[in-house]
Amino acid sequence: MAVLGVDGWRGKWVGALLTGRAVELVVLDDAAAVLAVPDVEVVAIDMPIGLSEDGVRACDVAARKLLGAAGSSVFPTPVRGVLATDDYAEARAISRAATDP
Structure with a gap:
């Protein structure tokens, strides 16, 4: 196999x-x-399965914690809303609105 x-x-x-x-x-x-x-x-x-509607995915946070110093290899996953646009600036604004405290 x-x-x-x-x-x-x-x-x-x-x-x-x-x-x-x-x-x-x-x-x-x-x-x-x-x-x-x-x-x-x-x-x-190697790609995320399931995008968050409203913020950072708990599984990404847990993976970074579990990996310790290698946690930076877990890349931030975009929120689902960014898929609605082809414009980078708009996608970035959507992501920030959903993930910034």
């Missing part, structure tokens, strides 16, 4: 393909290419 873990990277996907004990690093152009990697039974994508 092969497992592929991917993360967004420079407009593409970078992945680690694990087959048995062998690991191969791959760069893939798009989601279709990720899903087209042969003989992969599981694809794990």
